[in-house]
Amino acid sequence: MTAPTDQTAAKAGQTLISVDAMGGDQGPAIVVAGCALSAKVNPDITLILHGDESVLAPLVAKRRELQGRCEIRHAADVVTMDDKPSQVVRTGKDTSMWSAIESVRTHEAAVAVSCGNTGALMALSMIRLKKLPGVNRPAIAVLYPSSNPQGFNVILDVGADVRADAEDLMRYALMGASYARNGMDLKRPRVGLLNVGTEEHKGRAELKEAFDLIRGQSDDAGYDFVGFVEGVDVSGTRADVIVTDGFTGNVAIKTGEGTASMIGARLREAFKYSPLSRLASLLAYTSLQRLSKKIDPRRVNGGVFLGLNGTVVKSHGSADAMGVSAAIKLAAQLSANRFNDKIATRVAVVLPGEEKSE
Amino acid sequence: MTAPTDQTAAKAGQTLISVDAMGGDQGPAIVVAGCALSAKVNPDITLILHGDESVLAPLVAKRRELQGRCEIRHAADVVTMDDKPSQVVRTGKDTSMWSAIESVRTHEAAVAVSCGNTGALMALSMIRLKKLPGVNRPAIAVLYPSSNPQGFNVILDVGADVRADAEDLMRYALMGASYARNGMDLKRPRVGLLNVGTEEHKGRAELKEAFDLIRGQSDDAGYDFVGFVEGVDVSGTRADVIVTDGFTGNVAIKTGEGTASMIGARLREAFKYSPLSRLASLLAYTSLQRLSKKIDPRRVNGGVFLGLNGTVVKSHGSADAMGVSAAIKLAAQLSANRFNDKIATRVAVVLPGEEKSE
Structure with a gap:
């Protein structure tokens, strides 16, 4: 089976970003505000917001910029800043963070963005996305x-x-x-x-x-x-x-x-x-x-987490809407440049005998 | 032979500091000015200035605070900022830096101060002063x-x-x-x-x-x-x-x-x-x-270099007179507290079977 290329699910010319909308100290309102800021200045992005639908739907409804460009994918649970990474990996299936990474794992989106717990995000990314061929660390x-x-x-x-x-x-x-x-x-x-x-x-x-x-x-x-x-x-x-x-x-x-x-x-x-x-x-x-x-x-x-099958952008837990927007802008740029495919090709090339991933 | 205690050569109640007067980007005038500043506020210190006598004598003569409290010890050569440490260790015998460390090695002074080349100062200190018993690095x-x-x-x-x-x-x-x-x-x-x-x-x-x-x-x-x-x-x-x-x-x-x-x-x-x-x-x-x-x-x-038979204070190469004075003040305080004897005792204590150095 050949791996689908990046952004399979995005419309032609569109860049689809997977966003963990529940992570971060500032709560989902700030994340949604950041998404709206980003959508306003960049007509080419569409978003999947992962998190509690009953919380996210009213927040999204208030943002004109997000209408028709933003899907809410329900995830009942949230990874908190105090959760142990090992615990999240075992029992975090229903969290917004897990769901956001899942969109990258299935190649629906090329890049995921989260403001959540760094340790948990790294552990989940490692285990769910797996390392690129040729990358040890x-x-x-x-x-x-x-x-x-x-x-x-x-x-x-x-x-x-x-x-x-x-x-x-x-x-x-x-x-x-x-x-x-x-x-x-x-x-x-x-x-x-x-x-x-x-x-x-x-x-x-x-x-x-x-x-x-x-x-x-x-x-x-x-x-x-x-x-x-x-x-x-x-x-x-x-x-x-x-x-x-x-x-x-x-x-x-x-x-x-x-x-x-x-x-x-x-x-x-x-x-x-x-x-x-x-x-x-x-x-x-x-x-x-x-x-x-x-x-x-x-x-x-x-x-940015590098060396995995997919890119994950970690925004600061204390980021304000501008900060979230900057992280989404970076994610969009990396996605549009097919960044992860390029890295995969590059690191595979230096390993004699390894199969190139593109 | 028992090692003499710190400050053998200093007068009773006096703290003798050995100063490399030629090191540093700012030249000996700044070092001497720093010594004078320090001597002015601290009546308990006396100094040995190591360096070119023909350069240092007129500089010292201009400073009232240094009269009778400052010996000039002639050293013809200078370690420059570009000199390789390995080279200085082999051929640096006539430098002011070597001479300043020598005063500590012979227990004439407890502490030496230099603004010179850090690598050379560390190498010379290591080789001339040697490590304290119990110190590996x-x-x-x-x-x-x-x-x-x-x-x-x-x-x-x-x-x-x-x-x-x-x-x-x-x-x-x-x-x-x-x-x-x-x-x-x-x-x-x-x-x-x-x-x-x-x-x-x-x-x-x-x-x-x-x-x-x-x-x-x-x-x-x-x-x-x-x-x-x-x-x-x-x-x-x-x-x-x-x-x-x-x-x-x-x-x-x-x-x-x-x-x-x-x-x-x-x-x-x-x-x-x-x-x-x-x-x-x-x-x-x-x-x-x-x-x-x-x-x-x-x-x-x-x-400060720690773990040697004697303390060496490295002042910044770009230090002004205030900076040099601060380094001398620190050296005087460490010397007055018999700092190096205390460290020697402490590190020797944690090595079972090692002879205590005090």
């Missing part, structure tokens, strides 16, 4: 605010697995470059391998091996390998894609997020310090608000 | 800006070694807690072990082992073990001491530093955006300057 990729023209760098893995060997890191480079090309429109992304220094002799043994493997793939895979990069380059301009293991990546982005929060808090204090600085904060209010949207790593949406 | 500890009352958290290791096993991590906890107690006046520091989640089942195998070892030492070593912490806690309030391997620690703090720089740059842009925001930046200038001094990780001084 899937990865979570996030967009991190950077000084590059596109405003973000792709960092992966940030926590799908705490280990990664040289071959895994090489596949992260392939998948990350593909993500940067299809999600950020970068024709020839620059890939860097995260290390404690930029000299070739530095770091752990598996990193030196990964260095050679990643360099070896750069021509075929259409990226520039800039070699080892350091923590400062995560938000810097030396690379567009930062490759690392999930332990280091997770700690690094959370340290960056914590630092940004701390600076934000101190900045607010500083502006309250004197009458002059209070006046200053009023004058600069708009500029500061714009800035905080641009550079706060917590506001960036769209962590 | 020395560590570099830094103070990272945090929301805790003391304003900083201790993070170690941030790059002395790219590996650390469970026993190493336990010794980092002992040394880090001692540093927090003696360098930041925290009576009972809270120690956290850096991981990708706070649940006990998460993370790599060696971390679970380290978790038990660190918890097991907490009563004897006088710290509270708060368990696993995450990247956000590096600048947060859950712990005072963050324990991790040198690879993860190095990437984490550099990611945080990069993020802080990016935010600073964008903030300056935001304040130039409109006439109103330009006016705002003028009004808030003092508050913002004060803030940037407090929270920019690059401005924090005093990375």
